[in-house]
Every structure is written in C-alpha cells, then in structure tokens.
Amino acid sequence: MTKEQLEKINQFTRRELSADEVYAFSVILCDNDIDRDGERFSDEALGELQKLFIGKTGIFDHNASSSNQNARIYDTELVTDDSRTTKNGEVYKYLKASVYMVRTDENRSLIAEIDGGIKKEVSISCTASKRICSVCGCDRNKTSCAHVKGKSYNGKLCHTILGGITDAYEWSFVAVPAQVNAGVTKKLSSEGNVTAEAALADIKAADEELRRDIRRLAFFSGGKAASDAAALSAESMNTAQLIALKKSFESKNAVSFPGIEVQLAPESAEESFGDEFSMK
Numbered sequence: 672m673t674k675e676q677l678e679k680i681n682q683f684t685r686r687e688l689s690a691d692e693v694y695a696f697s698v699i700l701c702d703n704d705i706d707r708d709g710e711r712f713s714d715e716a717l718g719e720l721q722k723l724f725i726g727k728t729g730i731f732d733h734n735a736s737s738s739n740q741n742a743r744i745y746d747t748e749l750v751t752d753d754s755r756t757t758k759n760g761e762v763y764k765y766l767k768a769s770v771y772m773v774r775t776d777e778n779r780s781l782i783a784e785i786d787g788g789i790k791k792e793v794s795i796s797c798t799a800s801k802r803i804c805s806v807c808g809c810d811r812n813k814t815s816c817a818h819v820k821g822k823s824y825n826g827k828l829c830h831t832i833l834g835g836i837t838d839a840y841e842w843s844f845v846a847v848p849a850q851v852n853a854g855v856t857k858k859l860s861s862e863g864n865v866t867a868e869a870a871l872a873d874i875k876a877a878d879e880e881l882r883r884d885i886r887r888l889a890f891f892s893g894g895k896a897a898s899d900a901a902a903l904s905a906e907s908m909n910t911a912q913l914i915a916l917k918k919s920f921e922s923k924n925a926v927s928f929p930g931i932e933v934q935l936a937p938e939s940a941e942e943s944f945g946d947e948f949s950m951k
Contacts, residue, residue, distance in 0.1 A: 797840060
C-alpha cells in the first residue's frame with residue numbers, strides 16, 4: 672500500500688491507521704453495458720456515481736444495518752477499456768472502487784473469502800431520476816412508451832438508459848448481481864428507497880389503471896359489448912401490450928370522432944358507462 676492510499680483511507684478514520692492494520696482491495700461497482708434487467712448507466716451517470724460513492728459503506732445483501740457494515744470506499748476511478756465494446760456497440764467503461772477494511776479477528780474469514788474469490792460479486796444502491804428509452808428517447812419515469820426492453824426495433828436493441836444520479840447509498844456483496852461484471856441494484860425514482868415488492872405493486876396498480884382506461888375507451892368506441900370484450904382481452908396482457916391496446920383505441924376514436932377529445936372519468940366515478948364520458 673502506498674503512502675497516498677493510506678492518506679486517503681485515514682480521511683475516514685478517527686485515528687491514523689498503519690498499513691499493517693488495513694486490508695485494501697478493489698471492486699468494479701458498475702459499468703455502461705446493458706445488464707440483465709435491460710438497463711445501463713450513461714457515461715454521465717458513471718461520472719456522477721464516481722463522485723458520490725467515495726466514502727460509502729459496504730454491506731451484505733443491501734441489509735441496511737450498522738452491524739452489517741464491513742468496508743468503506745476511499746477512492747474511485749472511471750476506467751475506459753478500448754479493447755471491449757458493449758452490447759450496443761459503445762466503448763466499454765466501468766467504475767472501479769478502492770475499498771478498505773480494518774483487520775480484526777472477526778473479519779479474518781471474510782478477508783480470506785475475498786482473497787479466495789468466494790466473496791466477489793457486488794451490487795450498488797443508488798437513485799436514477801431519469802430512465803430513457805433507447806429507441807424513442809422518452810423518460811420512463813415521466814411517461815410510458817410501447818417499446819419493450821430486449822426487443823429490437825429497426826436493428827436497434829431496446830433498453831433503458833439510466834441517468835440523473837442524485838444519490839448513492841451503499842454497495843453490497845451479493846450472490847447474483849444484475850450486471851454481469853459487477854451487479855447493480857437500482858432505485859428508479861428520487862423519493863426514498865424502493866423495495867422489489869413496492870416496485871411490483873406500482874406496476875400492478877399502473878396495469879389496472881390501463882385496463883380501466885381500455886374498458887372505457889372501448890365503450891366509447893363500440894358500446895358495452897366492445898367494452899366487455901376489451902376487458903377480457905386485457906386481463907392477460909402485460910404492461911407493454913396494455914399500452915399498445917390503449918393507443919389503438921385512442922387512435923380509433925380519433926378517426927371516428929375527429930376534433931373530439933375523450934375525457935375519462937376519475938377512478939371514483941360510478942361504473943355506469945352511460946354517463947362517464949364527456950367531450951371537449
């Protein structure tokens with residue numbers, strides 16, 4: 672360990688540690704390649720994370736308990752690997768962190784597992800306020816589009832580009848990371864932590880709202896029979912299919928009733944389809 676590295680480490684300690692007291696290692700936190708979730712960090716996002724992750728703690732499985740803290744990042748570096756390209760054809764870049772632990776009897780086994788390659792995969796927790804569709808450029812934090820991650824459109828692989836990083840929380844040792852080379856746990860809004868259960872609940876609620884809109888648009892287009900048929904079809908559809916079906920009814924109504932905008936009733940409206948639409 673160099674004198675400069677030890678000086679950086681001691682910026683985070685209450686007393687100056689000697690090189691013999693410290694165990695240091697490096698991890699790849701994240702990169703700009705498309706991950707298992709069909710998402711990637713923009714170059715700007717990696718630069719933002721580089722600054723935000725200095726001083727952040729390392730834990731296990733994103734269990735945010737002080738007793739679970741085991742390491743801390745004392746330096747970061749954004750690395751460009753000209754010998755590699757990402758799935759979307761860009762030069763490969765990754766964020767590397769320099770990490771330290773204080774050598775104790777308690778963490779001797781952990782250090783051995785790190786040295787032996789057992790504890791290897793890591794994942795980060797951060798806030799990405801922008802989720803840009805790679806095909807149409809819409810921000811999926813603000814609006815929806817019909818493009819499906821993992822599918823190709825005119826030879827272009829659809830994925831979500833994460834940007835607008837506002838905070839970095841922690842990094843963790845995990846068993847199965849989202850990113851192939853490191854692993855990422857991403858928070859997709861700017862308000863609080865989002866658990867997997869909460870995210871699924873949000874998706875379910877959004878799908879139900881889409882189904883209600885489809886049912887009402889179908890009623891306006893073809894009456895109760897059309898509404899019942901659309902509701903039956905929508906039951907087994909995923910989010911992307913629901914968005915596409917809603918847009919098809921909107922387009923059909925626009926052709927049938929040019930210049931007239933259909934205004935859907937609020938959720939609290941009675942389920943009587945005879946009077947839940949107004950025109951303006």
